Amino acid sequence: MSGPLLRLVGLEKTYSRGLLRRQITFRLKAELDLAGRQIIGVIGPNGAGKTTLFEMMTGSNRPSAGRVLVAGRDIHRVKYGERDRLAVHYHQSYQVRRFSKRLPSFLMQPAGETYPLVHLFDEPQFNTQDGYIGFMLDFFHRLRDDGRLVVVCLHPTARYHLQILREICEGFLFVSGGGVTRHADFAGLLVDPRVRNYLGSGMTQQAEALA
């Protein structure tokens, strides 16, 4: 397939409150093309919209504007039960949010895939004690080598989180301040003053030592 595997086109999500005086309480915009056969790391402060972004990418949370295209197909027009054949969200069970459905499935398009093209891992539980990390990282590599797009969201609180990001990711997204900023590599990520601020001085120093 030519062209990007995942495209976010004029994507926007806003949450607001108040009926008479509507106040926007959350806004996230993204314009992005991601090719397959790579692993992308996602970081950003709590509440910045990482999970919302993942939910829009996997078709569970409808954007306020814009489109999410997976292999050229608008995921929000694919049958609900088949959207995870295009992009699948591996979340922690407590994070699963339910969203209302807009159209009956028979009016929607089939996914046309049997195994997901895009795999989004939302803060996978990495525990260095039990050793599963190694198998998970191997799995990410296998998915990538199979031409899939792997997106891993991590909240770095320990050195090995940074180590994992540096070791496996071929690009980064920083979600913050209502937008998504792309960085080509780990060193580039650490130049961004907002990233340094988010990581804090201790983690930034550790990250620089790894870079």
Next chain:
Amino acid sequence: MSALFEADRLQMRFGNRIVLEDITLRFGPGELCGIMGPNGAGKTTCFNVLTGRYRPSRGQVRLDGEDITGLRPHEIARKGVSRSFQIMNLFNDFTARDNIVTALPGLRRRGFDVSHAVAANSAFADQAEVLLERVGLAGKGGVLARSLSYGDRRALEIGVALAAAPRILFLDEPTSGLGSDGTARLAALIGSLKGQLTIVIIEHDMRFLFSLADRISVIHWGQVLAQGTPQMLRDNEWVRNSNLGKLQ
């Protein structure tokens, strides 16, 4: 080696939620296989599909080449597939011996007339005694299941599962709730059964599996992340580091 039990590209959906994405497993005759994975990985769901509790959304389960996908649990059990559960299933008010006797296939065929005179039937009692001895409970046949120690109850569960003379035995987290002594005893018991039948163990405790299993499948996110001998899996850098405790 031709497999005794095969699961081919199993997928399990509950509504829009995918619990097993793609599971392919092979268990050979007499092999002791481990299924390992973090909490919520889909291990128990996988067992439930393999033993007929759930019908998979896609894929096939075969026993000795025969397609058993979608058969009822008791039909699968009758073909020689036994299982234990993470939460124990014993008749607490029965003696250890009667717990085993009720599971003997000969009795099942005659009908369920447990409360009377079953233990008096010496042929069954003898069979039960052999099984009790096999699981290290010799001399404890007359003890009520509820009065047995936790470790003994785990052993009795295995005895109950063995009573049906299965060709393949599935054990769901047999060490759960056991301390280190109990775990060691259970490892010895399972080790003593090794080679007599195919045994598949779901286990969270890596060390337990690594010491016992011929082959291990690591399951997470409803998929098989890795497969191989304990030695092969140990070669993974992160596993080595975790065992040596190099990383904090």
